[in-house]
Amino acid sequence: MADNPSQQLLDMWKRQVEEGTQAWLRMMGQAQAPTAMPNMAMDPQAFWRPFMDQGMAAWSKVMTQGTAPSPDLMAQWKQFLDQWIGAWSRVLEQAMGTDNFAQLMSKQLEGFLNVSAPIKKAAEQQIDASLAGLGIPSRGQVTALARHVAQVEEKIDALEDKLDRVLRRLDAGGAPRTERA
Amino acid sequence: MRDELFTMMGEMPAMSAELLARMREEANRNLLRMKHFGEMVMNPKEPKVGPTPRQEIFRTNKSRLWRYESRRTIRTPLLFVPNLGISRPYIFDLMPKGSFVEHMTQQGFDFYLVDWGVFGEEDNGLTVEDAVTKILPRLARKALESSGASEMSVLGYCMGAPLSASFVATHPEFPLKNYIDMAGPIDFAHVGLFGKWLDPRYFDVDKYVDTLGTIPAEMVKMGFKLLKPTMDTSTNLNLWWNLWNPDYVSGFNALNKWANEYLPFPGEFFRQWVRDFYQQNKLIKGELMMAGRRVDLREIRCPVLAVGAKEDNIAPPACVKPLIDAVSTRDKEYVELPGGHISLIAGRGASVHCWPKVASWLAARS
Numbered sequence: 001m002a003d004n005p006s007q008q009l010l011d012m013w014k015r016q017v018e019e020g021t022q023a024w025l026r027m028m029g030q031a032q033a034p035t036a037m038p039n040m041a042m043d044p045q046a047f048w049r050p051f052m053d054q055g056m057a058a059w060s061k062v063m064t065q066g067t068a069p070s071p072d073l074m075a076q077w078k079q080f081l082d083q084w085i086g087a088w089s090r091v092l093e094q095a096m097g098t099d100n101f102a103q104l105m106s107k108q109l110e111g112f113l114n115v116s117a118p119i120k121k122a123a124e125q126q127i128d129a130s131l132a133g134l135g136i137p138s139r140g141q142v143t144a145l146a147r148h149v150a151q152v153e154e155k156i157d158a159l160e161d162k163l164d165r166v167l168r169r170l171d172a173g174g175a176p177r178t179e180r181a
Numbered sequence: 182m183r184d185e186l187f188t189m190m191g192e193m194p195a196m197s198a199e200l201l202a203r204m205r206e207e208a209n210r211n212l213l214r215m216k217h218f219g220e221m222v223m224n225p226k227e228p229k230v231g232p233t234p235r236q237e238i239f240r241t242n243k244s245r246l247w248r249y250e251s252r253r254t255i256r257t258p259l260l261f262v263p264n265l266g267i268s269r270p271y272i273f274d275l276m277p278k279g280s281f282v283e284h285m286t287q288q289g290f291d292f293y294l295v296d297w298g299v300f301g302e303e304d305n306g307l308t309v310e311d312a313v314t315k316i317l318p319r320l321a322r323k324a325l326e327s328s329g330a331s332e333m334s335v336l337g338y339c340m341g342a343p344l345s346a347s348f349v350a351t352h353p354e355f356p357l358k359n360y361i362d363m364a365g366p367i368d369f370a371h372v373g374l375f376g377k378w379l380d381p382r383y384f385d386v387d388k389y390v391d392t393l394g395t396i397p398a399e400m401v402k403m404g405f406k407l408l409k410p411t412m413d414t415s416t417n418l419n420l421w422w423n424l425w426n427p428d429y430v431s432g433f434n435a436l437n438k439w440a441n442e443y444l445p446f447p448g449e450f451f452r453q454w455v456r457d458f459y460q461q462n463k464l465i466k467g468e469l470m471m472a473g474r475r476v477d478l479r480e481i482r483c484p485v486l487a488v489g490a491k492e493d494n495i496a497p498p499a500c501v502k503p504l505i506d507a508v509s510t511r512d513k514e515y516v517e518l519p520g521g522h523i524s525l526i527a528g529r530g531a532s533v534h535c536w537p538k539v540a541s542w543l544a545a546r547s
Contacts, residue, residue: 074207078422085418089411093494096407097377106383117392139302146303150242157241157319164322 213425221430228435231271233283235294239323243298246320248327249274249282254289257358257547258328260321262341262348265297265312266446267401269439272527273338276435281526284536288544293324295341305394305448309344309457312450314472317348321355332358334543337365338526339496340454343464346504350481351474359546361539362487362504364496364525367478368465369458371499374408379459386455396446405443408494436527465503478504484512486542488535490525491517514542 095101128138137145239246261282263270273294274282285292295317300307325333335357337345342365349357366372378384389396406412416437423429446454463469469476485508489498498517505515518525518534525535 078418081418082415085411085415089409089415092410093374097374099377102377102380102383105378110385110388113388113392120392143302146301147306150303153242154315158315161319 210425214421217424217427217430221434226434228276228431228438230276230435230438231274232277233274233280233286238293238327239320241316241319243300243304244316244320245296245298246323246327247294247296248324249286249292249294251286251291252289253291255291255544255547256330257332257334257543258291258293258324258330259285259334259336259543260293260295260324260345262295262317262335262337262345263297264338264340265344265450266300266444267340267405268444269442270294270296272439272523275439275527276432279432279435279528279532281531281536284532285540288540290540290543290547291328291330293328295320299444300395300447300450301445302395307447308449309347309453310471313344313347314351317344318352318355321348325356332356334359334361334547336361336363336539338363339365339522341365342501342504343367343458346478346481347464347469347471347476350476350478351471353480357481357483359484359486359543360481360508361543362485362501363535363539364488364490364493364501364522365504366458366496366500367507368500368503369462370465371497372459373494373497373500375404375495376459378404379455381460384455384460386452386460390448390452394448396448396451398443398445401446402441402443405495465507478507479509481508482510484546485510486513486539487515488525488539489515489517490520490522492520493522493525495522512546 124140128140131138234250235247236250237245238248261273263273274280277283282292282294297312297316321333321335333356335345335349337343337360342362346360346362346365346367349355349360369376379386393400420429420433423433457463457469461468464476464478467475467477485504487501487504489501490496491498493501502515502517505513516538518538520528520530520534524530
């Protein structure tokens, strides 16, 4: 298998990624050895390595199936990427399904609301004041008008509904309504 | 490393005719990829969606009832109730040969579509109750009148299923012939990630609605994109892979247009939808009240078909299937088909699995 050119390509790519990961870790100021301090608060390799191993296993399987390498390297590469993305998707889904993530997201969104609410209010007041000075109706006034129009339309529709009900009863000759069987 | 590469190239197998043909094909495909990419970037064309001819039958506020052209050989008309807000309904009539509406009308169904419309700030007072007890009954009656039929089948898709199920269960006077739930959540205890994120411990829906009023389309988009963060990467990868195929490109353009058009939620609708359905799961528990009437799914006594999608992460099969046990009819069936929430009803797979199943089930009972 070591003589298989596809396997050699795979091994070479794997070496490159390992070296890249080590370089990234050095940049992040962490220990080179995979057996980093176990009490570290954040160990990126613990997160990264399962994907690597999974991706490697998937590509290795794809590349080494059969006795000769398939000429359709692009299709194999695409297949590898699909599996890689699928693996990421599954792990992210698991992470996002935890209570911790839900709590984190809740805090983020609440922070956004706390910040945006006063800004939005202040901006609206300023814009309303400017528009009033120019004699132009504000957004709130236009929205209120649209709401009134919708309410009038609803009243007309409700009247039409009542009229339909009366007409149906008249058509039925005043017979009692029958329930669905 | 460079030496390793040159060494390896000497060991590569000799080029066979098959390999040469494959390489030639791949080179040709790469040229077509570049050509189509150039066209998409330099000369983007607005995709034509909604090809099936239709007529507006009725309009109330922002909502419209559409009737699609059909031979109308099947006696019982069909009312299709999709989700309110979130996305545009033309996904169901996306393109020729890729349209659920087209398929059903070609089968002879008199097809009516509820288009809830795009609600604005002035509609923030609209509630789920208004949708279920005012808008939907009105549109359903107009559809019945327009068709001239004495009974009607109703199909609810996604959010449209709990909305339409609530409508038919609280309006026994409506002459319902058949009911279909397509990827519509009924038991919200099993809705997956949305259920977790909207949990009342983490999501204060009152604060959201009181602060924002209308839930903006960007926020709705963010929520759905977060469900599948790798979707865009996967989509772009598949686009690159299939960019040589002009049919794929036109399908992608149409679907991409839809996938980036999100709609806002009216504030009060969002409040009631999250609180009564996601957080308190009132529908399956029989605790949901609409205009003073209890929504009892046992009132649905007509034939029922529930369709779940195997890879659906918005309405997983486990939240769709409970409808079958909740209704009191004996003629009921649950099927689980391949696909995700959207691909169940739109796309090549849908035309193979879902559309024929729904059409044949309905035709046999119409």
